[in-house]
Amino acid sequence: MSVGIIGAGISGLTAAYHLKQAGIPVTVLEATSATGGMIRSESIDGYLVEHGPNSLRDTNDLLPEIIRDLNLTEEIVEASASARKRYVVKHGKPEPLPSSPLSFLTTSLLSTRGKLRLLMEPFVRSGNAQENETVASFVRRRLGREILDYAVDPFVGGIFAGDPADLSVAHAFSRLHQMEKEHGSLFRGLIHAFRNRSDGGNRSRSIYSFRNGLETLPRALTQALGDCVHVNTPVTSLRLDDRRWHVATREPDGATEMRFFDAVISTIPLHRLPGIDLTSEIDLAPLERVPYPPVSVLAMGFDRSDIDHPLDGFGMLVPKVEDDYSLLGCLFSSTLFPNRAPEGQVLLTTFAGGARHPKLGMEETAELRSTVLQDLDELLGIRGAPSFTRHIQWQRAIPQYTLQHGHVKAVLDRLETRHPGLHFAGNYRSGISVGDAMQSGVAAAEETMHSARSVVTGAS
Ligand SMILES: Cc1cc2nc3c(=O)[nH]c(=O)nc-3n(C[C@H](O)[C@H](O)[C@H](O)COP(=O)(O)OP(=O)(O)OC[C@H]3O[C@@H](n4cnc5c(N)ncnc54)[C@H](O)[C@@H]3O)c2cc1C
Known part of the structure; x- marks a missing residue:
């Protein structure tokens, strides 16, 4: 069998790698001139800037396995011990999140009432858990308003750029939802999960990157795949005819070419689907409506002596309730990983926009820089202008798993059932992290092989 993979982001590359390892011929078709999708690391003037993701965490066993397989273990850089602290802004001041029972008792991020409310969690009845509940309502109900405002809201802003x-x-947050369903309480669910860790406690909990940035991973995958990866080759139409997929592409010379595959895995973002002519009686509108709010990444270098804050942490998140500030958060990149800034300089990576401030996510560099600098100045005590600035704008950044997401998944399932050999993978399927996107690639590759075996054996 032959498989065509649309998109060479981390989901597409991982799907292709998995199939190739199983001996199945693959062809990867990528619209842009580079592989890796959102993962891009750029070295400029001694700074190492990440355009998209900045760090990895082993959310499953796949990521460490592939890293070992690609001989990248030596390239790993762990987050530095001095980046353990995470700051959340409260009343205009970055406050460290509590990291131990003692710091929980003394933290000024939560009032005594907020702390007591959190401790009541095991006694909150789960009888009223609704199937389709927002994160805000769930957290308010189980953990209280303060945890929503000063822990979960900034976290959701930092991860999903969402509300x-x-x-x-x-x-x-399917795990939290499951915990309540199965254990009636998040605390009880956490204790159970801790006691029954499926990895025997061996999976790394650490946060890491690579010496030369996260792009190391897609670059190594691309190299391992060899000449089956075609860049500057956007797919323009998909048609199933006579049990084969006819895939039209625009070639680098502008010509249109038709390729033929037994199966196709689409890994492009849902908002790009309208760019592909796919004749289907299934309404694709729910997929195209998934919100992907814009996010701007502003990487700025400063003289260390121009910043008052010790930058002794991972970074700082800004909750929505702190509405004097416009940022979603800021990573202390040169504290987090080594070699991110020249000697004597520091690198701060700020995220702005998202569902909270979509307009700011689309702002031109000069306006954005001035807004960001004003906030950073007040929060971190910055004197002097940045010595380096790089602005990356993601006009459609991260898919939002809204209350309609169940419907979105059902449409994808229906498409896969109705169109034999067509599969979908990507960060809209079962998690937005790099590890989850990779896992969705492997799941689609496995499905493809399973369907092919079923055809050969005549099984359903
Ligand atoms: C600012 C930001 C910060 C993030 N931080 C983190 C983090 O710290 N840690 C973490 O784990 N995750 C993070 N993420 C999330 C993570 O980076 C993404 O979810 C993941 O990289 C998505 O991979 P993907 O392969 O599903 O999609 P993409 O990377 O979007 O890849 C899709 C590919 O399809 C191609 N394509 C589109 N249309 C066509 C077409 N018609 N034909 C052919 N090819 C096409 C695109 O060019 C692209 O290369 C972050 C994301 C953003 C935006």
């Missing part, structure tokens, strides 16, 4: 009032707890 907890829009996201579905069942889809965006």
Whole structure:
């Protein structure tokens, strides 16, 4: 059998790698001139800037396995011990999130009432758990308003660039939703999970990157795949005819070419689907309506002596309730990983926009820079202008798992059932992290092989 893979982001590359390892011929078709999709690391003037993701975490066993397989273990850089602290802004001041029972008792991020409310969690009845509940409602109900405002909201802003009032707890935080269903309480669920860790406690909990940035991973995958990866080759139409997929592409010389495959895995973002002519009686509108709010990444270098804050942490998140500030958050990149800034300089990576401030995510560099600098100045005490600035704008950044996400998944399932040999993978399927996107690639590759075996053996 032959498989065509549309998109060479991390989902597409991982799907292709998995199939190739199983001996199945693959062809990867990528619209842009580079592979890796959102993962891109750029070295400029001694700074190492990440355009998209900045760090990895082993959310499953796949990521460490592939890293070992590609001989990248030596390239790993762990987050530095001095980046353990995470700051959340409260009343205009970055406050460290509590990291131990003692710091929980003394933290000023939560009032005594907020702390007591959190401790009541095991006693909150789960009888009223709704199937389709927002993250905000779930957290308010189980953990209280303060945890929503000063822990979950900034976290959701930092990860999804989203708003907890829009996201579905069942889809965006399925583990929490499951814990309540199975154990009646998050605390009890956590204790159970801790006691029954499926990895025997061996999976790395650490946060890491690579010496030369995260792009190391897609670059190594691309190299391992060899000449089956075609860049500057966007797919323009997909048609199933006579049990074969006819895939039209625009070639680098502008010509149109038709390729033929037994199966196709689409890994492109849902908002790009209208760019592909796919004749189907299934309405694709619910897929195209999935919100992908814009996010701007502003990487700035400063003289270390121009910043008052010790930058002794991972970074700082800004909750929505702190509405004097426009940022979603800021990573202390040169504290987090080594070699991110020249000697004597520091690199701060700020995220702005998202569901909270979509307009700011689309702002031109000069306006954005001035807004960001004003906030950073007040929060971190910055004197002097940045010595380096790089602005990356993601006009459609991260898919939001809203209350409609169950419907979105049902449409994808229906498409796969109705169109034999067509599969979908990507960060809209079962998690937005790099590891989850990779896992969705492997799942689609496995499905493809399973369907092919069923055809050969005549099984259903
Ligand atoms: C600012 C930001 C910060 C993030 N931070 C983190 C983080 O720290 N840690 C983490 O784990 N995750 C993070 N993420 C999320 C993570 O990076 C993404 O979810 C993941 O990389 C998505 O991979 P993907 O392969 O599903 O999609 P993509 O990377 O979007 O890849 C899709 C590919 O399809 C191609 N394509 C589109 N249309 C066509 C077509 N018609 N024909 C052919 N090819 C096409 C695109 O060019 C692209 O290369 C972050 C994301 C953003 C935006």
